[in-house]
Amino acid sequence: MSSSDDDDERIPFIQRPEWSDVRPVPQDDGPHPIVPIAYHDDFRETMDYFRAVYLADERSRRALDLTTEAIGMNPANYTVWHFRRLVLEALNVDLHEERDFIDEIAVRNSKNYQIWHHRRWVAEKLGPQAADKELEFTMMILALDAKNYHAWSHRQWVLQSLGGWEKELDYCCKLLEDDIFNNSAWNQRYFVITRSPLLGGLQAMRDSEVSYTVEAILANPQNESPWRYLRGLYKGDTDLLVSDNQVSDVCLKVLKTNHNYIFALSLLLDLLCYGFQPSHELKRVVQFLGKTETDSSDANLATTICSILETVDPMRSNYWAWRKNNLPSQVC
């Protein structure tokens, strides 16, 4: 079986005896093609033969090999992939072999939608017994690029459709240990704690997750991901977000360090807008920051926060100014 890897030794179809009975179907670009592509001869010839077998609906071993070659050159072509599936079904090919084929080409094409769709088609046919292998496969891709969106989508689909939830939280922990800034891993963590059938859901997990997240925030308060995750842990329950001391405490701790406190101020502002009553200590700490950053010491706490943010977050200073002018009337 030839593939695009051995380009140098590629024998044109026209010279291959096993294809001598097939008349290639050339591409009809019409009289005035727009944005025409300068195709290589190999590419053009392969697609000409593909068109011939596709049009003849020839579901044979050589047609399968031809799709392998065509995919090597043109992996985004969904028609080739579709025809390959028809051939695989007609020949009743062992899909474990097909999975090996995808393993081979996936690393080079890890951001190709069609390959992931094909992978899913194979896994779906193999059923729950394929779960471990699929999780391993995505782990391999994520080891090369821990934020590969396709790999994460596939992994979430595997968990939901085929199972394999047992070690998923551990996997998230490991990835976050490697890189605590990996927002994809935080997202996966949220997916696991809200959807795993083994963990009891968000409410059951909230306390332990808040502790984990607070620790991550204190280690890197400039990291947006755990701040958003923390809010996510109270999704749909604003009252609890406002009343849970752990939330305002982590803001206070970060503010006291006098360093990297933008996300702390932003969360605190939202808490105040939701009706949070700040402690004297919190007020004092914010006002201290306000004195060094701005001149608004007599304003309410929310206003002071907006003024500080206007200064320390220059990318969004217009936004914070607008927030300052649109605070709820009852805000502290």
Added chain:
Amino acid sequence: MLVCKSKSPRREKLGGPGESVRVRWIRCSAVVRLPPPAMDPEGLELERERHVLFLEMMMERLPSDFETQEINHLTLAYFAISGLGILGALDRVDKDQIASWVLSFQAQPRTMSDLDNGQFYGFHGSRTSQFTIDDSEVSSHNCSHLASTYCALAILNMIGYNLSNINSEAILISMRNLQQPDGSFMPIHFGAEKDLRFVYCAAAICFMLNNWTGMDKEKAKEYILHCQSYDGGFGLVPGSESHGGATYCAVAALQLMGFINADISSKPAKSVVVDVPLLVDWSLQRQAADGGFQGRANKPSDTCYAFWVGGVLKILGFYHFLNKGALRRFLLSCQSKYGGFTKFPENMLPDLYHSYYSFAALSLMEEEGLKPLCVELGITAINDNGI
């Protein structure tokens, strides 16, 4: 289409083979956190004429490395033509030629009863698997695709073609075959990934044809709402990570379907359908310290997200809150001397995708010399003939 796929050269550069994953990402995160570039003393300018030449070159002939994208040939044409539209240079193309080329991709049912056979009668993505109508078994070789159909109609619209000339009923009735019970769309009748990109394409198609029989809007809305993540952004499918491109598809589709109040920025606390304050906060936070926009939290800035995320802010009425000066500087630092734009400032060669979205982003910013964009449709002007 709609998603930027090229590999991050930053990562390639930083992540040599001997480097551990951990070190690599810590350093990568450090790159994201650089302070904003100082005001450029020379004052970078948009090299409009050079960009027009770049696109004209693309129109003339695409280099052979576009082979692997040939299945999206109409999308490539859309980038070039819409790009010329933004640059105000559509007078340089032969509109009749373009119209007949685009129309030649439409899949036609033989009879109206074909519309119940489960296939989609839109536009083919390319010639690869399109066969002339007298070929045998033509009906089983229909590969028309939602994204190609969106691009075809967008191009026709921009060049002033009267959309009432095309068989829109065939497109719309058969498009319903693609909508899934959960409200999402698959792009092609024989199955492919289903996600927000194709909900957007379907909404844009209905909008341009001014006929909503092609989709169940309520179901599509439900699906979009399920894609809003805990952080306020949208993922491509429910449960996936918030992403600039997916968020654009969600917000633009809601806007086209009429679910977003045109003036919600003045009443930010409540919105009928989405958590807007959280979405705005997430979107504004995507402007990184270097002035550019990132597609996801803790990722490097990339020119295309200046359109995807900027577009979200524009639709929501919060565009004036981003830092325009810093964004413009970032974009112009990605302007290639060959014409076009690159993905990252350190890249040398422009690519068509990032060039197009940089033009679009600069148009949102009302850069001098650029035509305004209908942001939710992704085209320069709405053609009255079709509506």
